[in-house]
Amino acid sequence: MLRKEVSSTDEYIKGLWRENPVFIQVLGLCAALAVSNTAINALTMGLATTFVLLMSGMSVSALRNFIPREARLVSFICIIASFVTAVDYVIQAISLELHRSLGAFIALIVVNCLILGRAEAFASKNSLGRSVLDGLGMGFGFTVALLAIGVVREILGSGSLFGISLFPDPFQTWTVMVLPSGGFLVTAVLLLLVNWAKNREVEAEKQSQEVAT
Numbered sequence: 001m002l003r004k005e006v007s008s009t010d011e012y013i014k015g016l017w018r019e020n021p022v023f024i025q026v027l028g029l030c031a032a033l034a035v036s037n038t039a040i041n042a043l044t045m046g047l048a049t050t051f052v053l054l055m056s057g058m059s060v061s062a063l064r065n066f067i068p069r070e071a072r073l074v075s076f077i078c079i080i081a082s083f084v085t086a087v088d089y090v091i092q093a094i095s096l097e098l099h100r101s102l103g104a105f106i107a108l109i110v111v112n113c114l115i116l117g118r119a120e121a122f123a124s125k126n127s128l129g130r131s132v133l134d135g136l137g138m139g140f141g142f143t144v145a146l147l148a149i150g151v152v153r154e155i156l157g158s159g160s161l162f163g164i165s166l167f168p169d170p171f172q173t174w175t176v177m178v179l180p181s182g183g184f185l186v187t188a189v190l191l192l193l194v195n196w197a198k199n200r201e202v203e204a205e206k207q208s209q210e211v212a213t
Contacts, residue, residue, distance in 0.1 A: 013137060015138035015141035015142070016137060019138075020141045020145060021138055021145065022141075022142060022145035023190065024194070026191075027113050027117065028142060032149060033180060033184060033187060034183070035102055035146075036146050036149040038153070038154045038163075039147060039150040039162050040162055040163065041098070041101055042151075043143065044091065045102060045105065046139070046143025048087045048106065050136070051083065051139075052084055052115055053115055053135040053138055054135035054139060055135075056076070056079050056080045056083055056123070057122070057131040057132070057134060058132060059079045060079060060131070061123045061124070061131035067124075073116075073120070076116060076119045076120065084107065084109045084110045088106050088107065122134050123135075152186045152190075156173065156182075157177030158177075159171045
């Protein structure tokens with residue numbers, strides 16, 4: 001029973017750190033760079049992607065025994081596109097301004113390699129419960145990564161966070177941060193920090209194993 005609970009927990013948290021879609025697997029960078037100029041855009045895209053990951057993973061897992069192998073990729077894309085369309089309409093209903101700021105990148109969730117990859121590599125081969133945990137873990141990991149990039153870019157590029165001004169008027173913003181080049185810069189720095197932390201983690205694990213032996 002304990003082993004089962006540990007396995008379920010690991011299935012969930014792997015997307016947050018060990019297999020983070022952006023910082024470890026380097027997937028979905030198109031959205032990470034394009035819409036992360038503000039924290040609200042990054043959060044919205046992250047939550048939208050999480051919803052599509054979760055729902056498509058559940059659908060693929062539930063239907064995996066009924067989808068012909070020869071038509072699996074086409075079927076997966078149709079399933080993903082259905083949920084992306086639903087997300088698109090929901091964002092339009094909530095805020096037209098937010099929908100316009102995200103632009104075509106909402107529709108491009110359909111071809112996000114992260115979502116299709118998880119459907120093919122995981123949901124089509126695992127149970128509904130594990131697919132739910134995988135979708136939530138990967139989705140939240142993607143959202144955290146986008147939000148980290150968006151927070152840094154908005155604070156430095158606009159002097160605000162979620163539209164709330166943080167600094168007095170004389171503060172000089174870094175215009176480059178709201179441009180695509182700023183997205184590349186921030187993502188590169190965060191990738192560097194994550195890789196450094198992962199290397200430290202591996203070294204600490206090796207040292208603990210050496211001490212144990």
